[in-house]
Amino acid sequence: MTPPRRKRRRPQPPPPPLPTPPAPEPPDGQAEPKNPERLYAFAEAEDGARAELDLVTLIVARSAPQPGASPEHTAVLRLCVAPLSVAELSAYLNLPFSAMTVLITELITAELVQARAPIVRQALPDRSLLEAVMHGLQRL
Amino acid sequence: MDFNGSDTLPGPRTEDHLPHTTQAAVKIVIVGGFGVGKTTMVGSVSEIRPLTTEETMTQAGIGVDDNYGSDTKTATTVAMDFGRIGITDRLVLYLFGTPGQERFWFLWNGLFEGALGAVVLVDTRRLEVSFDVMDRLEERGVPFVIAVNSFPDAPRYAVEELRTALDLAPEIPIIECDVRRRASSKDVLLTLMRFLHSIALSGARA
Numbered sequence: 618m619t620p621p622r623r624k625r626r627r628p629q630p631p632p633p634p635l636p637t638p639p640a641p642e643p644p645d646g647q648a649e650p651k652n653p654e655r656l657y658a659f660a661e662a663e664d665g666a667r668a669e670l671d672l673v674t675l676i677v678a679r680s681a682p683q684p685g686a687s688p689e690h691t692a693v694l695r696l697c698v699a700p701l702s703v704a705e706l707s708a709y710l711n712l713p714f715s716a717m718t719v720l721i722t723e724l725i726t727a728e729l730v731q732a733r734a735p736i737v738r739q740a741l742p743d744r745s746l747l748e749a750v751m752h753g754l755q756r757l
Numbered sequence: 758m759d760f761n762g763s764d765t766l767p768g769p770r771t772e773d774h775l776p777h778t779t780q781a782a783v784k785i786v787i788v789g790g791f792g793v794g795k796t797t798m799v800g801s802v803s804e805i806r807p808l809t810t811e812e813t814m815t816q817a818g819i820g821v822d823d824n825y826g827s828d829t830k831t832a833t834t835v836a837m838d839f840g841r842i843g844i845t846d847r848l849v850l851y852l853f854g855t856p857g858q859e860r861f862w863f864l865w866n867g868l869f870e871g872a873l874g875a876v877v878l879v880d881t882r883r884l885e886v887s888f889d890v891m892d893r894l895e896e897r898g899v900p901f902v903i904a905v906n907s908f909p910d911a912p913r914y915a916v917e918e919l920r921t922a923l924d925l926a927p928e929i930p931i932i933e934c935d936v937r938r939r940a941s942s943k944d945v946l947l948t949l950m951r952f953l954h955s956i957a958l959s960g961a962r963a
Contacts, residue, residue, distance in 0.1 A: 618912055619918075619922075620881065620884050620912070620914050620918060620919060620922040621884050621885045621922065622921070622922050622924070623884075623885075623888040623891065623922060623923050623924045624888070624924075625892060625924055670866065671866055671867045671871055672784065672810070672839075672851070672853065672865050672866070672867070672868065673782035673783070673784045673851045673871075674782075675775070675779060675780075675781070675782055675849075677777075695768070696768045696769075698774075699769075699774035699775050699776075699777060700775045700776075700777065700779045701769070701775070702782060702841075702849075702851060704808070704810045704839055704851065704853075705769070705808060705841075707810040707811070708808035708809055708810050708839075709767045709768050709769070709808070710767070711767075711811075713811050713812050713813045713834075714810050714811070714812050714864070714865055715812060715813075715864075716813075718866075733779075733780055733781055733782075734781065735781055735782045735783060735784065735871055736781045736782070736783050736848075737867070737870070737871030737872075738870075738871060738872060738873055738874070738899075740960075741957065741960045741961070742873075742953055742954075742956060742957040742960070743957070744954065744957045744958070744961070746783070746848075747873070747950055747953050747954045747957060748954065749844055749845060749848060750783060750844055750848070750850055750873070750950055751947060751950045751951070751954065752844075753842065753843070753844030753845060753848070753850065754842065754844075754850075754943055754946050754947050754950060755947065757802065757804075757842060757939070757943050
């Protein structure tokens, strides 16, 4: 039996629409469904700090929650006694990722938490970093 | 949402706390079609109980009762499972299992942009669902390896046959795995890391 073959999209013009399972068509008659929108995008315009928060930016509390702080802020500060990623905060607090970034941006602005940026892929990858990850995985 | 029940505030178990010395995180993305085993793979290698981050989005309502006027937007939730592996006392690795549809990827900032690399998990019964994912990763310049999750009743192909079918360059690793097993999932991740390392070495020589 021969496996189905992949046809690359890039070198060729887009293929004609195939009789794929019927994609739901938006009522305004657009051919392609538009990208969905985030429901919680409200704080984006403020200062742009939100955009710097990655799923794996580590958040650490700088101080204990103050009396009178909002319950949401208190919850984050309690969770971040040890470093915790934005993804984990979103999971534990059951908040959508974008809502979580809004909340954390407020806390960063108020200097209540510190953010430790992730190491991202470079054009020329850092070999010592890759080796460290390899060694860590081997110990698993 | 109730944040006031602070005594029952969900959070990591004490033994799951990262060391205070942890300075940075890296991430690897496991991408594949529905039911291909992404969540199983995350669960088999993660040192913490796998977690789920969600994103809520709106989309033009489709086939929705239009009684409320012209605004037929509906909220949909997209979920992504992830796990974590401590690398050193300064570095931690996160693994994200994400749906194959690119239109969801933007929901999480930099999901692929910053990732060290990706694992494309494929099921030989539905090889074609991974074709589009590979195109997208190539376009974004995300290095990836192919992991074939061996389902018992799935057709078996020789690696070279798969390479031809997937139109993959000879250097891209293809590995068979059983993602239910930690050792096997770990092998897949190590295969990706060795591949990334070889890219780094050839880049340094160039």
